[in-house]
Amino acid sequence: MARTTIGIVLNGVTGRMGYRQHLVRSLLAIREQGGLPLRDGTRLWPEPLLVGRSETKLAEIAGRHGLTEWTTDLAAALARPDMQVYFDAQVTAQREKALRLAIEAGKHIYTEKPTAEDLASAVELARLADAAGIKHGVVQDKLFLPGLRKLDRLVKGGFFGRILSVRGEFGYWVFEGDWQPAQRPSWNYRAADGGGIVVDMFPHWHYVLEQIFGPVTAVTARTATHIPTRWDEAGQPYPATADDAAYGIFEIASPAGGIVAAINSSWTVRVYRDELVEFQVDGTEGSAVAGLRNCRIQHRSTTPKPVWNPDLPVTEDFRSQWQVVPDNEEYDNGFKAQWELFLRHVAQDEPYSWDLWAGARGVQLAELGLRSAREGRRIEIPELTVPGGPA
Structure with missing residues (x-):
């Protein structure tokens, strides 16, 4: 079978996420399956060029996986005509500058989030990419996880009736x-x-x-730095100046009536739930609890009738009253699934909606969430506009 090679500059591969999820479990996994099948019968073969700051780490990773292409010179990597795509998994503070260089070099962009440290920079990146005529995408991996795909299936199938609320719990003790x-x-x-x-x-x-669920129209947030002192990789204490917990209320527009989402995010919480993140969705016809892999439901017709009586011990096993949503299909690694969609977008112009504008809307929510916490108030989220219409 014919094979077409696509060169990918992979920046930040020495980090945990860049190495494990994007190199090993995505691009190398695509190679292990013989490449990515395209419409014309050929297979797209990703050829990664590893980029990072440490020659020792890059050489070790390349040797471990039989790769020969690596460099600490990003400019030289972007100058190569055989590299069509630039991917960024660096720390956030380094991302915007590298993305700008890649756009100037005419490379298609695929990047981790947040795309920039502030909204103005994230919007400018999206405008520059559009003006350059390149294809661009942002990693939105949780949409491709089994639990949330099952939840999305329930929403699209009308299981909930009118959705009333979403409650999310994320975090663990760091x-x-x-x-x-x-x-x-x-x-x-x-x-x-x-x-x-x-x-x-x-x-x-x-x-x-x-x-x-729908567009997020307003945010109210409270942040905290619960642990004021931490110890770095060298064992030295340092002041923690960033928030390690956030408690947010998000208002969502819906044709059937607004939805309220309350999501707690914390690196200072000990886990007493089935998964590290869970979302409970309640509607007039049913409810669901979805994690990264599993999803459970309780329909209106099978909802029990608890009675509040604090004087008696609880005898009901509430968890056993929920049904497990079946897989109904095999779920591939979420990062790999999105990589395949983006590569098909580049290779054969298939539709792809998770672009730098989507990334900018995420940065906007974070920026306004921090502002809400500083000012102690609810903040409405204005619509981002692009040439020709809304983002």
């Missing part, structure tokens, strides 16, 4: 780094380095809410 190593890098807790849970997670919540 160790401070003194007596146990932290699970996240120290820059996550320094505002000057682009850290903070609002900047990290509100763009996720934006695309989940927007794509499954």
Whole structure:
């Protein structure tokens, strides 16, 4: 079978996300399956060029996977005509500059989020990409996870009736780094380095809410830095200047009436739920609880009638009263699934909606969430406009 190669500059591959999800579980997994099938019968073969700051780490990763292309010189990588796509998984503070260079070089853009540190920069990136005539996409991986795909199926199938509310719980305890190593890098807790849970997670919540339920029209948020001192990778204490918890209320427009979503995000919470993130959706006809992989439902016709009586012990097993939503299909890795859609978008112009404008709307929600927390008030979200219509 004929094979077409597509060169991909992969920047930030020495980081956990860039290496594990994007290189190993996405691009190398596509190669392991023989490439990506295209409409004309050929297979698209991703050829990654690894980019990072450490020659030692890049050489080790390349050697581990039989790759030969790596460099610490981003400009040289972008100058290569055999590289058609630029991907960015760097720390947020480094992303905008690199994306601008890639756009100037005429490369198609695929990037992690947030796309920039502020809304003005995120919008400018989207405008520049449109003006350059390149294709661009932003990672919105949670939409491709089994639990949320099942939830989306329930919404589209009308299971809920009129949706009333969404309640989300995300987070886990990130160790401070003194007596146990932290699970996240120290820059996550320094505002000057682009850290903070609002900047990290509100763009996720934006695309989940927007794509499954409807446009987010207002936000009310409260943030906190619950752990004021943490220890870095060298074991040295440092002041945590970024928020490590956020409590948000998001208003969602819906033809049947507004939906209220309340989502708690925290790196200072111990897990007492089935998955690290769960969303409960309640509607007039039924409810669902969806995590990353699983989804459970309770229909109106099978909803029990609890009676409040604090004087007696609870004898009902509430969890057993819910049904499990079946898979009904095989679910591939969510990052890989979106990579395949983006590569088909580049190779054969298939539709693709998760672009830099979608990324800008996520940055907008994070920026307004932080403003809401500072000012202690509800903030309406204005519609982003692009040449020719809304974003």
